[in-house]
Structure formats: structure tokens, C-alpha cells
Amino acid sequence: MPYDSNAPPQVTLCDDAAAAASALEALRRYSYIACDCEGLSLGEVGGSLSLVSLGGIPGLGGPTHIFLFDAPALGAAAFAPVLALLASPAHTKVLYDARMDWAELAHRHAARLAPVLDLQLADVQARAARGEGAQRQFARLAPFVPRGDTARDPAAFRDVHRLNGLAGAARDHGLPEGYKPKFDHTVWGRRPLSQGSLDYAAADIVLIAQLYGIFVAKGYIDEPRLLEQSARYMALNKDGLRGPRGGHSLLPLEILAAPPALEPTFPCGRCARALSAACFPRGRGPVGEQTVCWVCRAVAANAARREMTQRLYGDD
Numbered sequence: 370m371p372y373d374s375n376a377p378p379q380v381t382l383c384d385d386a387a388a389a390a391s392a393l394e395a396l397r398r399y400s401y402i403a404c405d406c407e408g409l410s411l412g413e414v415g416g417s418l419s420l421v422s423l424g425g426i427p428g429l430g431g432p433t434h435i436f437l438f439d440a441p442a443l444g445a446a447a448f449a450p451v452l453a454l455l456a457s458p459a460h461t462k463v464l465y466d467a468r469m470d471w472a473e474l475a476h477r478h479a480a481r482l483a484p485v486l487d488l489q490l491a492d493v494q495a496r497a498a499r500g501e502g503a504q505r506q507f508a509r510l511a512p513f514v515p516r517g518d519t520a521r522d523p524a525a526f527r528d529v530h531r532l533n534g535l536a537g538a539a540r541d542h543g544l545p546e547g548y549k550p551k552f553d554h555t556v557w558g559r560r561p562l563s564q565g566s567l568d569y570a571a572a573d574i575v576l577i578a579q580l581y582g583i584f585v586a587k588g589y590i591d592e593p594r595l596l597e598q599s600a601r602y603m604a605l606n607k608d609g610l611r612g613p614r615g616g617h618s619l620l621p622l623e624i625l626a627a628p629p630a631l632e633p634t635f636p637c638g639r640c641a642r643a644l645s646a647a648c649f650p651r652g653r654g655p656v657g658e659q660t661v662c663w664v665c666r667a668v669a670a671n672a673a674r675r676e677m678t679q680r681l682y683g684d685d
């Protein structure tokens with residue numbers, strides 16, 4: 370195990386310019402920095418950023434010191450050097466699902482988050498390396514996609530993957546989970562932050578660093594490829610802040626592999642992304658549905674099923 374879980378890292382809240390400056394000096398020694406943002410509805414309309422959590426990842430092992438930057442307390446001037454580190458090409462940021470962090474920083478703070486290794490994508494790709502085939506892939510999709518659907522039309526779900534949350538990935542890779550009770554995210558809008566909130570933020574950084582250590586040790590990370598995939602993943606939100614409840618747990622298509630360069634692309638009638646023909650049931654099914662990508666079709670079918678269940682059984 371590359372991470373020594375017997376040595377809990379030191380955690381420092383940086384809520385004034387002096388603390389932030391000395392934290393950044395310590396962090397700049399690292400080429401790889403575990404990163405996570407906390408806030409209210411990050412990357413969504415009406416949200417706000419509370420903390421940027423950073424921990425330098427040594428060659429072997431987890432972070433020895435985690436710094437939590439309090440964005441509102443620091444104010445724009447003292448927070449700017451933190452944003453500069455997040456944009457610095459000399460420091461690779463390691464995140465787990467960077468999409469909303471990226472959107473929050475880009476659209477509300479005019480800041481760049483780059484370069485990024487997104488472990489959520491590495492987790493999906495590690496499944497094949499660990500010997501998971503189509504059967505396990507489809508089992509993961511259930512109940513979001515019913516087993517009957519994947520059995521009837523396996524080709525439609527060939528590139529449809531269920532995403533893991535950080536805790537799910539930890540479980541899959543043998544790390545202890547259950548480190549987090551159910552958490553009330555409205556705490557990120559309040560000050561002072563409780564010790565429990567700070568512990569929660571720091572625990573994510575520890576887990577990201579642990580997961581990264583495991584992925585590197587097992588050869589799951591092809592760094593140039595993952596950098597490119599991560600950039601594509603984060604750019605899903607390039608057009609602006611997302612509306613509330615816009616998310617789902619399926620990996621959008623053509624993130625792991627870009628659309629083939631010389632093939633034409635078509636806009637999906639729901640997500641509006643330009644995707645290659647393989648992403649659509651062209652020539653199959655009702656005409657109106659032929660221009661909706663496989664992932665959007667599965668999301669819509671799931672929403673319809675939930676609505677029906679609610680109608681039949683009431684809401685509980």
C-alpha cells in the first residue's frame with residue numbers, strides 16, 4: 370500500500386493572506402497536487418465556492434499536510450495566488466470528477482483548472498484492466514438501465530458506463546469506505562466552518578491521493594491520455610453554469626475516445642453534443658429518437674421509469 374494510513378496528515382485552514390502565502394509556498398514543491406472544491410451547488414446557477422482543498426502528493430505516500438483555502442474569507446486579492454497555482458502548468462492537479470470544480474472556477478472566478486488528471490475516468494478504464502467484461506459493465510448500469518434493456522440491445526450500451534462516486538471507487542479499489550456520514554452541504558455557506566466540515570474536506574483529499582497512489586502502482590494511469598481525456602471531460606461544461614439537477618451517473622459518450630477525426634459528427638437532440646454516428650441508433654427505432662445519443666436515451670428512459678414508479682407507488 371503506497372499510503373501510510375497510520376500517519377494522518379496535518380490540516381490547516383487558510384483564511385488570511387499570510388496563511389495562504391505560506392501554504393502555497395509549501396504546495397509549490399509538489400508536481401502533483403490532490404485537489405477538490407467544496408461549496409454550494411458548485412458549477413451550477415446560484416451556487417458558490419467555499420473551500421479549495423489541496424494536498425501535495427509525494428513520490429510515494431499520501432499528503433503530509435492538507436491546506437483548505439477559504440475563498441470568501443481570503444477575498445479576491447489573497448485568493449488570486451491560489452487560482453494561479455490551479456492554472457500552473459508546472460503542477461498537475463489530481464481530482465475525482467473535476468467537472469463541476471472546473472465549471473465553478475471557470476464561470477464564477479474566471480480561472481483555469483489545468484492540467485488535470487481526473488481519477489473518475491481512470492476508474493472507469495481500470496475496470497477493463499481488472500478483467501471486467503460487458504456482463505459486469507451492464508450489471509453496474511442496473512438499475513439505472515434495467516437488465517432487460519442491456520440484454521435486448523447490448524450494442525446500444527457498449528460504450529455506456531456507470532460512473533463511480535469517490536466512495537464507490539474507494540470501495541472498488543480496496544480502500545476503507547464509510548469514512549463519511551451523510552453530510553449537509555449547506556454548511557459550506559456558513560462561517561465559522563466546524564471541525565467536522567474541515568475533516569470532511571480533508572478526508573476527500575486523503576482519499577484522492579490514496580486512489581492516485583493505487584492507480585499509479587497498478588499501471589492504470591496512462592498520463593498523456595488521461596490528461597487529454599480529462600480536458601475533454603471538464604470542457605463538457607464550457608458553455609456556462611449548469612441548471613440545477615442537471616447531472617446523472619452515466620459517463621457521456623466520446624470522452625474516453627474523441628470522435629474519429631475524419632468522420633462526420635451529428636448533434637444529439639438532448640445533450641446537443643457533436644458525436645459520431647456510432648453514438649446514435651440511426652436507422653433504428655422511431656424517427657424522432659434516432660438523433661438522441663445512447664446515454665441521453667438511457668437517462669430519459671430512467672427518468673420516465675422513476676416518474677411511473679412514483680405514480681404507481683406514491684412518493685416516499
Ligand SMILES: [Zn+2]
Pocket residue numbers: 637638639640641642661662663664665666
Ligand atoms: Zn446526448
